[in-house]
Amino acid sequence: MxxxxxxxxxxxxxxxxxxxxxxxxxxxxxxxxxxxxxxxLAFSVNMLGKLATMFAYDLKDSSEKGVAKKKEVANKIKVTFADAKLPVPSDAAISGAIEKAVTAMKLADSEEKSDTNAKNG
Structure with a gap:
């Protein structure tokens, strides 16, 4: 059994x-x-921060104002992802990456100015 x-x-x-x-x-x-x-998608999210930083620096000295610059950077990011045939992150993710890139850029600029003032002062 x-x-x-x-x-x-x-x-x-x-x-x-x-x-x-x-x-x-x-x-x-x-x-x-x-x-x-x-x-x-993971690759797209990884590239999002890099592209946002690159395009934010490209438009840093343009004559456009804040909102227009942000729209231009977002448009460039979407076009880049579409051209590469990668999934396009959401508008909220793109907006967050742009904000983070701009904050980092402003922080780097302020540190650079304080270093220059310390050397000259």
Missing amino acids: DNIFIDLSAIVIAIAFSYGIFWYKKHKTEIDKKRDEGDA
């Missing part, structure tokens, strides 16, 4: 394992596609 339960449990385990492998092979392309999309 014990051998029957052992044999039956071995058969159930083998069937469950086989079904797991079958399901994975059937859905492998979907799983790989979602993983690749996730990798592309």
Whole structure:
């Protein structure tokens, strides 16, 4: 009687394992596609800060004012992601990255001015 339960449990385990492998092979392309999309999104988020900083510095000395500069930087970021065929982050993420880049730029400028004043003073 014990051998029957052992044999039956071995058969159930083998069937469950086989079904797991079958399901994975059937859905492998979907799983790989979602993983690749996730990798592309992570890359986009990583690049967002770098692009925001670069474009903010590019427009630093332009004649446009704050809101217009921010819209221009956001537009350049969206165009860059579209050209690279990467997922475009949300408007809120882009806005946050631009704000962070501008804050870092202003902080760097104020430190540079204080260093120059210390050397001259």
